[in-house]
Amino acid sequence: MKAGSRFLNAVSAVALSAGVVSSSAGILILGSAAVAEAAVIQRIDVRGASRVGTEAVRSNVTIQPGKTFSNTDIDESVRRLYATGYFSDVKMSVSGSTLVVSVSENQLVNQVVFNGNRKIKDDKLTTIVQTQPLGPYSKELIDSDIKRIKEAYAAIGRNDVQVTTQVANVAPGRVNLAFVINEGDRTKIASINFTGNQAYGDSRLAAVIATKRSNPLSFLTRKDIYNEDKLRADEESLRQFYYNHGYADMRVISSDAALNEQTNEYTINITIDEGQRYKFGNIDVESSVEGVDANELKALVSTHSGDVYSAKEIQKSMEAISQRVSAKGYPFARVVPRGNRDMGTGTIGVTYMVDQGERAYVERIDIRGNTRTRDYVIRREFDISEGDAFNQEIITRAKKRLEALGYFSSVNITTAQGSAPDRVVIVVNVEDQSTGSFGIGAGYAAGGDGLLLEASVEEKNFLGRGQYIRVSAGAGTDNSQTYNISFTEPYFLGYRLAVGFDLFKSSTSSNDYYDYNELGGTLRVTAPITENLATTFRYTYKQLKYEGTDDWQTGLSQPYQDLVNGSPWVQSSVSQSLVYNTLDDRNLPHEGIYASFTHEFAGLGGDSEYYKLYGKARIFKSLSDEHDIIGSLSVGAGHVLPTGDNLNIFDQFQLGGKEIRGFENNGIGPRMTGFKDDALGGTTYFTVSAEASAPMPFVPQDAGLRIAVFSDAGTLYGNKVANSAGVQGEDMAWRASVGAGIVWASPFGPLRFDYAEPIVKEDYDRVQQFRFSIANQF
Known part of the structure; x- marks a missing residue:
């Protein structure tokens, strides 16, 4: 008798919270925070799920018959049901020992089509949008898809694209969805201006960066597409160019792009401070690792006193020293260059410090951004794998190898903290580029063999497997x-x-x-x-x-x-x-x-x-x-x-x-x-x-x-x-x-x-x- 009273009291506590727990537009409404912690139901009754099915609803409800539940379980169940995208409204109430789940279903999408698109084909847009046939019709999801489509067009230089939708009812609860696209004109780059450069002219610096001014053939190269991330990469390219030519103090003060909406053209302005040009001063190697002779490592240094300062040569020296030290059985040893600027003489002395470094291991290597190249093609360029000692110079070497493949337009490698303080996650971000080529060779010998022609087709990354294939044929007027x-x-x-x-x-x-x-x-x-x-x-x-x-x-x-x-x-x-x-x-x-x-x-x-x-x-x-x-x-x-x-x-x-x-x-x-x-x-x-x-x-x-x-x-x-x-x-x-x-x-x-x-x-x-x-x- 007492046990029955406890159950009725628990049910009454739920009923006193207004009898109903409902959610509309994703907001959970609870009449009281006093829903009993010890509430128990014996059955779940699903109402309104005519198309989705009752089992699909029950599978997303965390409350189970015969087990206690709380406000947290109710909140999680409602969130899960909304997350499916199939419901516009969810209500929960307790009737006796039954949990009643009432849902209002979203319409289902019968077909998704694209109208007005020419620059990006249907098959590509299909992979971009998340709204799919037989999936729910959700305004939030469609708004997200519109944003994705605009981003895809911005990536090919069409920032003024307009995207709307049209909906047609084809059956009760089913609609056809059309994304109507007005692609607009290509957004061009009218000019790239540099300020503060004295040692190098605008034309020389423009050749260093990847972003280019628009020209009659830009529709083929696509190098005149403005992208904020690309502009940040251009800043780094400028820094490396200056660092490798003696300007160790060079700074990019600012870079921005101004859009003229009347002409649909960007003007890019980059302001730099070149600083002083340096030469190498005194070069030395010091080691705090027992068993590593610093004098022996000096022969590996490619930077020499009196040469123009170059960050690339410093990196090359660091790699050579690190490789030699690792080969001697010191996998955790690190090489750190210490610079000593002398502005009066215009020199930078460099001391390569070799120390034991912190013990860290590679937890995993994450590959991101590759849409064509297989993961293993990227992973095999690393002389390091999961569980090995982490070595920054090996990572730098792998980056150079990946860039040398010619498969990617950009390669960025970063590190992240692993699951433990001595674990490191290596994150590899790449962007695939075209690796196929069509070649024509021609020559002409007056009075001799006449016209000579050769045509070839080659692919450096066949099927994304890194394999190379080339087919060629040639002919001449001498019957060759x-x-x-x-x-x-x-x-x-x-x-x-x-x-x-x-x-x-x-x-x-x-x-x-x-x-x-x-x-x-x-x-x-x-x-x-x-x-x-x-x-x-x-x-x-x-x-x-x-x-x-x-x-x-x-x-x-x-x-x-x-x-x-x-x-x-x-x-x-x-x-x-x-x-x-x-x-x-x-x-x-x-x-x-x-x-x-x-x-x-x-x-x-x-x-x-x-x-x-x-x-x-x-x-x-x-x-x-x-x-x-x-x-x-x-x-x-x-x-x-x-x-x-x-x-x-x-x-x-x-x-x-x-x-x-x-x-x-x-x-x-x-x-x-x-x-x-x-x-x-x-x-x-x-x-x-x-x-x-x-x-x-x-x-x-x-x-x-x-x-x-x-x-x-x-x-x-x-x-x-x-x-x-x-x-x-x-x-x-x-x-x-x-x-x-x-x-x-x-x-x-x-x-x-x-x-x-x-x-x-x-x-x-x-x-x-x-x-x-x-x-x-x-």
Whole structure:
């Protein structure tokens, strides 16, 4: 009897709170705070859920029959029901031992359509909005969707987009929803103004930042889209530019964008304080880590007293020291540079402090922002994983690797506190960019082979897996044809081994005197040795076939005459290459070296027997920071030795316009006398080239146009193919050319047009003054 009284008292307490607990527009209304803590119901009665279903309501109610509940349970249940989006009103009341849940249902969306959109397609907008077919019709959700659509249009430079909705009833409780979009005009950038800059002009600084002024081709590049986050990134780019050129005190005082609503154009104003330019003063290394010799680490420092101050060189030194200390068994050691400014002498002394640092471990690596590239493609660039000791220099190295991939327009890595004081979460934010390209190469040889064309399609991040694939085809008016397919898996079996293959086929006809066909493939493996040095091993198999006239064969030595009778010739070779690369930029390097050396042996079966050595090195140097003048110098050489009885034309080196501009491909070196002086190739070559490029005068630097002047020289000599009486040009005669070119970082990719005039040549050389090439990004 007493137990029954306690239950009735509890129910009465709920009833006294006005008998009903209701919520409208998301506000919970309780008549009293005195809802009994010990209230118990035996049953839940759901009313009004005709479309959603009673079970869907009960699953969101935290109150369970036979268990006590409180105001907190009621509040949570109401919130859960509203969060589903299916209800416009929720009421709860207790009747006897029954909890009555009364709901008013929102209408359901039958179909979602988009009208007026052209710049962003339906499939993209569908992924942006949260209102979906068979989902609830919610005004709050639709307002949020409108905001999302506007943000998507702002990202492509259409800030004045207008979005409204239209609703049509199609059945009781069901509606069709249409988002009506007025895309408006593109919001452009009229000008970018710099204030406070003395050392560098506006044009030079405009080339540093990613945001560009609008121009007739901006609809392709999309670089004239204003974005606040992008402007903040531009500020950092300016700081790094100044820090790397001696201005350690540079500050961005302000940056803002003013929109002219009449013209729908932004004016961007950036105010900076350059400060004083410094050189490096005294450089030292100190270590507080027992067992680490500071004197030994000094050899790793790339900053030197008297050099122009550069934050990049300091970072490079820190990485080298950290890597060496970690290799010695000190994973938690950290390197901190301590600067000592002397404004009187304009120097900054740097002491690299090595200490044990705090013990911290990587809890996890969070990948964010990648819409196309797979997570594992990003994660594998880190030489660190969950549970490893945290090392800032390894994180910096991973950031450089991710940027070097060319998959992302931006890479930002930050850290966050983990679940414990000694746990760190690494947060990687990236933004995918286009990685496909379409390329066209062209050349013209007056009076020679005529027009030469090549087209190619490549993808550097195939299916977001980081794989590389390229397909190309070429043809010339001399009946030549080429076909190539390449594929590379950069991380074979999870190791940092780039494994790939190349398949190729080519054919050419030489003025009715011979036909040449080549078919083959290459297997290759590339492994890194250091961050800047890599080695590649290749196996190549070729099948070659010549068919020539009897007259043409008479000048050839045996057994080469057997080959031109139409018998296939097999070339089976292995090679190893070393590549050293310290370039600071893939597309427009200002500083660094790119060098390669290869040795190759043929004779693993097949008919060719030789040993080749060849290589090339090119160094880039900024000649003027203020005017952005870049100089480069390159040298190349090669030699082939027969390991059997003979060399053949395709075993020897060919040289021409790719190395010495002003000549056509295979345009210099030993040639057959008569019969149009067909190229035979040579056993030895040397090349040298010097070039300087600068922004084109009277053209805004952010247009991407540069002019170049160059001088090339080279020689190809030696012959092991034909009888001496039938060959000319076996001596070491040098050729040279001078020329000028126009380089454009176009929306289609780097485009170049060169004109070169040979100033030293032989009478039998073949000349090609004009050369054009283009690589198109899409």
